[in-house]
Ligand code: MN
């Protein structure tokens with residue numbers, strides 16, 4: 442029986458490429474694995490798949506009775522809904538340790554690096570399996586996406602060395618140009634329904650029993666949002682009503698200015714803002730240097746709600 446490899450809900454490029462790359466490795470070492478996904482592809486991920494000639498992994502939401510590897514998270518809230526009825530074979534991740542657990546011994550590769558695909562490259566090296574050219578290209582793109590072309594504070598030397606090695610394997614000479622091309626695709630937000638933008642990279646967190654939703658949109662120039670902020674704020678307010686979070690945050694990240702504008706709707710604005718040492722004007726605040734949800738937004742919020 443084949444096993445599955447799947448990333449998190451609302452999959453990003455790391456989750457999709459990670460599922461493909463890890464499934465290929467597992468299959469090569471004798472464990473037939475199928476990449477899968479828990480949601481629709483973002484325009485950025487579609488760009489990567491098209492560029493390297495790959496089809497989207499199978500859309501599969503239910504895993505009861507199946508065996509699977511999880512990539513790019515270890516949180517129940519981000520995993521398949523029925524994961525408790527599946528056999529968890531392993532976790533490959535680069536986030537804080539979440540609340541997933543297993544009934545049987547599992548393989549665990551978790552490293553504090555900028556991208557799951559950096560960890561997967563380490564796994565290929567460990568097993569001495571060659572990475573096919575096109576998978577190497579996609580892994581490179583996933584790392585450039587997660588590390589915001591090395592600008593994110595989550596980026597490590599291991600990620601940079603990994604991209605350099607993958608670029609050589611994939612025959613990509615100017616990987617930074619490819620990274621910018623990818624972020625231009627990501628920056629195309631005009632003529633998109635507000636809810637699609639809010640949900641494009643959105644995660645719900647359970648912070649000590651308090652539900653916090655955090656979305657992020659990374660663009661090359663924040664000015665693209667100038668006419669849209671009021672509508673985005675109205676939509677996160679609506680989302681909060683529908684899903685019942687304590688707070689919903691939307692980070693509009695400018696990758697060139699290296700900071701984020703925070704849009705916030707909260708039951709307790711003052712409390713939520715304690716995390717950021719700032720005040721909001723009309724529910725908005727500029728957070729200089731803040732690029733990473735994982736490293737600069739989730740930890741301080743978690744402290745506040747501890
Ligand atoms: Mn991810």
Ligand code: MN
Nearest residue numbers: 455513557587
């Ligand atoms: Mn990731």
